[in-house]
Amino acid sequence: MMMERQDLRKNGDVVADCRGSALIFLGTGCSSAVPNAMCLIQPSDPPCRVCSQSLSLPPERNPNYRGNTSLLIDYCQTDGKHKYIQIDVGKTFREQVLRWFTFHKIPRVDSIILTHEHADAVLGLDDIRAVQPFSPTNDIDPTPIYLTQIAMDSLAVKFPYLVQKKLKEGQEVRRVAQLDWRVIEESCEKPFVASGLSFTPLPVMHGEDYICLGFLFGEKSRVAYISDVSRFPSSTEYFISKTGGGQLDLLILDTLYKTGSHNTHLCFPQTLETIRRLCPKSALLIGMTHEFEHHKDNEFLKEWSTREGIPVQLAHDGLRVPIDL
Structure with missing residues (x-):
């Protein structure tokens, strides 16, 4: 299950493997x-190695080029048909579509799930129209979008034209993304189904004044995606721990800075300690700032993984992980 950037190349040629279900990491970076x-407009001396590298290497060859955290689930159903489920639609969504939808031959989005309503999770919602059929009169089936009531209330202010159901008298029809808003609960006891795949909300603290959702999904492989977390409530931790609700096959987890701590995100030391406690079969890390250098830090993680017995690596944009869901 653990894969590196070589999944994008074979015999020197770029390839995309489209068989079966897979997780496609559209973005693995922080909010900025x-x-x-x-780092580019006011470079330091010496310049930031990770950021300055972006000027000389194309993104497909640079695992340190990171968009806002976002995951696309390519779900192959029992009849062989594929459904495409998007988790979060942040500020870099259009760029991710151009870069990775085209590469991995993703034709559309069938459902959207939002972890929370912060900018790096929702400000690409207007660009959903780019992955919907063209209709100047909006005469298309809306894409289901699953979110909490708090996120719904916030997005009604941010994107009133995406939420309103009827035009006001005299208002012109304008082409906008068509969304079918579906409110979910912040509870491990309230699963929901998106495009045929069951998801269990995993409420976590994203700062002590704010609850964000992660999601547990997969029957054959048990996967938890948790992109924005500073602390796990005991009920959520129990639900996804080896000694509690059952061992995860794959944990996808937040890690913002290399050292220290942060009030709204886990940082590297806390992320590794959380992995020790939860004890998944494997883990991939997301949400990294420019403090992380992909190759160097994955070398450290290889040693850590051998020592702890849990394979852990940094994910990267464009990574495709085949998985049986």
Whole structure:
């Protein structure tokens, strides 16, 4: 299950494997993404190695180029038909579509799931129209979008034209993304189904004043995706721990900075300690700032994985992980 950038190349040629179900990492970076713009417009001396590299290497050859965290689930159903489920639609969504939908031959989005309503998770919602059939009068089937009531209330303010159901008198029809808003609960006891795949919400703290959702999914392989977390409530931790609700096959987990701590995200030391506690069969890390250098830090993680008995690596944009769901 653990894969590196070589999944994008075979015998020197770029390839895309489209068989079976897979997880496609559209974005693995922090809210401001990587490269950090400040490192480029006001470079340090010496310049930031990770960010300056972005000027000389194309993104498909640079695992340190990171968009906002986002996961596409390519779900192959029992009849062989594929459904495409998007988790989060952040500020870099259009770029991710152009880069990775085209590469992995993703034709559409069938469902959207939102972890929360912060900018790096929702500000690409207007660009959903780019992956919907063209209709100047909006005469298309809307894409189901699953979110909490708090996120719904926030998005009604951010994107009123995407939420309103009827035009006001005299208002012109304008082509916008068509979305079918479906409110879910912040509870491990309230699963929901998106495009035939069952998801269990995993409420976590994203700062002590805010609840964000992760999601547990997969019957044949048990996967948890948790992109924005500073602390696990005991009920959520129990639900996804080896000694509690059952061992995860794959944990996808937040890690913001290399050292220290942060009030709204796990950082590398806390992320590794969380992995020890939860004890998944394997883990991939997301949400990294420019402090992380992909190859160097994955070398450290290889040693850590051997020592702890849990394979862990940094994910990267464009990574495709085949998985039986």
